[in-house]
Amino acid sequence: MRAGLRFEAREAAGGLISGPFQGRLGHVDDFSVALVGPYPPPYGGVSVHIKRLHRRLAALGIPSWVYCQPSPTAGREERIVPSAFKFSWHAWIPEHGWRCDTSIVHFHDGWTWAPAALAMLLRGKKVVMTFHDQQAGTVMWQGASRLERRVSRWLIHHPRVWWVAVSLEVRRQLIEKGVPEARVSVAPAYIPPRADADMSSLPAYVRDFLGAHSPVLTTYAWRLTIDEQGVDVYGFDQCIELVRSLQADFPGIGLAISLPQVADVGYFRDLQARVVASGVEDNVLFVTEPLDDVHLLWQASDVFVRATNTDGDAVAVREALSLGVPVVASDASARPDGAVLFPTRDLEALVRAVRQVLTHRAAHVQALRSISIDDNFPPLLELYRAIA
Numbered sequence: 201m202r203a204g205l206r207f208e209a210r211e212a213a214g215g216l217i218s219g220p221f222q223g224r225l226g227h228v229d230d231f232s233v234a235l236v237g238p239y240p241p242p243y244g245g246v247s248v249h250i251k252r253l254h255r256r257l258a259a260l261g262i263p264s265w266v267y268c269q270p271s272p273t274a275g276r277e278e279r280i281v282p283s284a285f286k287f288s289w290h291a292w293i294p295e296h297g298w299r300c301d302t303s304i305v306h307f308h309d310g311w312t313w314a315p316a317a318l319a320m321l322l323r324g325k326k327v328v329m330t331f332h333d334q335q336a337g338t339v340m341w342q343g344a345s346r347l348e349r350r351v352s353r354w355l356i357h358h359p360r361v362w363w364v365a366v367s368l369e370v371r372r373q374l375i376e377k378g379v380p381e382a383r384v385s386v387a388p389a390y391i392p393p394r395a396d397a398d399m400s401s402l403p404a405y406v407r408d409f410l411g412a413h414s415p416v417l418t419t420y421a422w423r424l425t426i427d428e429q430g431v432d433v434y435g436f437d438q439c440i441e442l443v444r445s446l447q448a449d450f451p452g453i454g455l456a457i458s459l460p461q462v463a464d465v466g467y468f469r470d471l472q473a474r475v476v477a478s479g480v481e482d483n484v485l486f487v488t489e490p491l492d493d494v495h496l497l498w499q500a501s502d503v504f505v506r507a508t509n510t511d512g513d514a515v516a517v518r519e520a521l522s523l524g525v526p527v528v529a530s531d532a533s534a535r536p537d538g539a540v541l542f543p544t545r546d547l548e549a550l551v552r553a554v555r556q557v558l559t560h561r562a563a564h565v566q567a568l569r570s571i572s573i574d575d576n577f578p579p580l581l582e583l584y585r586a587i588a
Contacts, residue, residue: 229260229261229262229584229585229588230588231262231302231303231304231584231585231588232262232263232264232265232301232302232303232304233257233262233263233264233265233302233303233304233305233306233584234264234265234266234267234300234302234304234305234306235250235253235254235264235265235266235267235306235308236266236267236268236292236305236306236307236308236313236316237250237266237267237268237307237308237309238250238268238269238287238308239251239266239268239269239271239280239282240490240492241271241460241461241490242422242423242460242461242490243422243460243490243491243492243494244422244423244460245332245389245422245512245514245515245516246308246309246332246389247268247422248515249308249332249389249390249391249515250266250268250308251266252391252392252393252577253391253577253580254266254279254280255394256391256577256581257581258278258279260581262584263279263302264279264302265279265280265281265300265302266279266280266281267281267283267292267296267300268280268281268282268283268287269282269283269287270282270283270284270285270286270287281296283295283296288312289312289313289314289315289316289319289348292316293315293316293319297316297319297320297323298319298323300320300323300325302325303325303326303588304325304326304327304328304584304587304588305317305320305325305326305327305328306327306328306330307327307328307329307330308330308332309330309331309332309333310331310340310344311340311341311343311344311348311349311352312343312344312345312348313329314344314348314349314351314352314355315347315348315351317329317351317355317361318351318354318355321355321358321360321361325360326360326361326362326587326588327355327358327360327361327362328361328362328363328364328583328584328587329355329361329362329363329364330363330364330365330366330389331363331364331365331366331370331373331374332366332370332389332512332513333370333512334367334369334370334510334511334512334513334532334533334534335373335510336365336370336373336374337370337373337374337376337377338373341377352377353378356377356378356379356380357378357380360587361383362383362385362583362587363379363383363384363385364384364385364386364387364580364583365384365385365386365387366386366387366388366389366512366513367386367388367512367513367533367534368386368534369533369534370386370512370513371384371386385579385583387576387579387580387583388513388515388518388536388574388576389512389513389515389576390513390515390518390519390522390573390574390575390576391575391576391577392522392575393493393495393519394493397493397495397496398496399496399500401491401492401493401496402491402493402496402497402500403487403489403491405485406456406485406487406491406497409454409456409485410454410456410497410500410501412452412454413452413453413454413483414452414453414454414502415450415452415453415454415501415502415503415558415561416453416454416455416456416500416501416502417439417442417443417453417454417455417456417501417502417503417504417505417554418455418456418457418458418497418498418500418501418503418504418505418520419434419435419436419439419455419456419457419458419504419505419506419507420434420457420458420459420494420497420506420516421433421434421436421457421458421459422460422461423459423460423461423462423463424436424459424461424462424463424464424467424468424471425463425464426464426467427509427510431509431545432467432509433508433509433510434507434508435505435506435507435508435509435530435545436457436459436471436507437471437474438507438545438547438550439455439457439505439507440455440471440474440475440478440480440484441478441547441551442455442505442507442547442550442551442554443455443478443480443483443484444478444479444480445547445551446551446554446555446558447479447480447483449555450558453483454483454484454485455480455483455484455485456485456487456497456501457484457485457486457487458487458491458494458497459486459487459488460487460488460489460490460491460494462488468486471486472486494516495519495520495523498516498519498520498523498525499523499525501520501525502525502526502558502561503525503526503527503528503554503557503558503561504516504517504520504525504526504527504528505527505528505529505550505554506527506528506529506530506539507529507530507550508529508530508532508533508544509530509532509544509545510532510533511530511532511533512533513533513534514529514533517529517535517536517539518536518573521536521538521539521568521571521573522573524565524568524569525568526540526557526561526564526565526568527539527540528540528541528542528550528553528554528557529541529542530542530543530544530545530550531543531544532544536571536573537571538567538568538571540553540556540557540564541553
């Protein structure tokens with residue numbers, strides 16, 4: 201690490217930015233980066249982050265490769281290298297790691313990739329480890345194997361490993377695990393979408409639904425998930441009840457649910473049955489196909505709802521706020537300034553919050569004009585520059 205680099209996290213109007221890796225304007229970049237993690241489809245916060253990071257590096261002429269899960273679509277894109285096997289360090293090291301020739305290897309979201317990081321260090325690479333999950337030091341740590349945790353403890357003290365946390369809470373957990381404070385940068389995963397996308401890129405049936413309903417609520421999950429207690433992690437069950445509760449006051453209300461990966465077909469059918477039983481089948485649309493520009497869905501809505509019972513630093517929340525769309529979100533994790541919060545899994549509080557925002561939406565939109573949602577590509581770029 202260069203002398204003088206230190207961590208100075210600070211709160212910004214739109215979230216968190218990191219202090220130690222900024223500046224160096226006019227620097228000539230002479231490094232290359234391998235990004236190891238999921239790539240869309242499916243579209244999740246981490247995969248979208250990696251896609252946008254890859255594109256921004258490429259736009260600057262910085263060589264970047266993405267090593268991702270098996271995907272026939274990803275394999276058609278430039279410098280996207282999908283695995284032919286299960287996407288894990290066991291397969292990645294012999295399949296791709298031994299011939300990866302970038303100067304920096306950036307692993308995303310997991311202690312489970314520690315053995316692959318160790319392999320890269322043994323090859324003389326510099327390693328960046330990003331943690332997106334709000335339970336990085338608890339559930340993720342417990343989910344790693346004994347070998348993976350042992351290697352992780354060794355990585356924590358290695359001078360060629362740098363760490364990125366998407367929130368102060370994740371940073372705190374990493375430090376509790378022994379990561380030196382000066383080596384942890386904070387940068388939420390939000391990188392702005394491309395500016396040239398327009399509504400025509402949304403499927404016609406989605407545009408028709410948006411045009412036929414007012415007000416419009418939107419929500420999202422990268423995949424349908426039920427936790428160990430049988431609770432809908434993304435709160436779709438509550439969102440359906442939300443529409444039913446608001447229908448009397450807002451007869452034209454619509455809810456568009458973006459769900460690019462169903463996964464749990466049985467529960468998906470239960471949700472569809474719930475929609476019918478609640479009498480809102482004309483008011484709820486499930487969008488189960490991948491949308492490359494899903495932010496256009498948030499942009500066309502009156503309120504974006506995030507009813508999760510656990511979360512990281514949700515990219516979609518920052519995305520909606522950056523577009524000037526009011527957000528009502530659970531307090532399951534830290535949220536950016538501007539989001540309206542309600543107690544997790546409290547349906548009555550959710551209904552009150554959304555009703556209040558819809559009733560006074562103009563005031564909420566006006567308030568969002570003073571909120572700045574930071575582009576978190578520059579801190580990552582300066583991290584790469586600082587360690588290269």
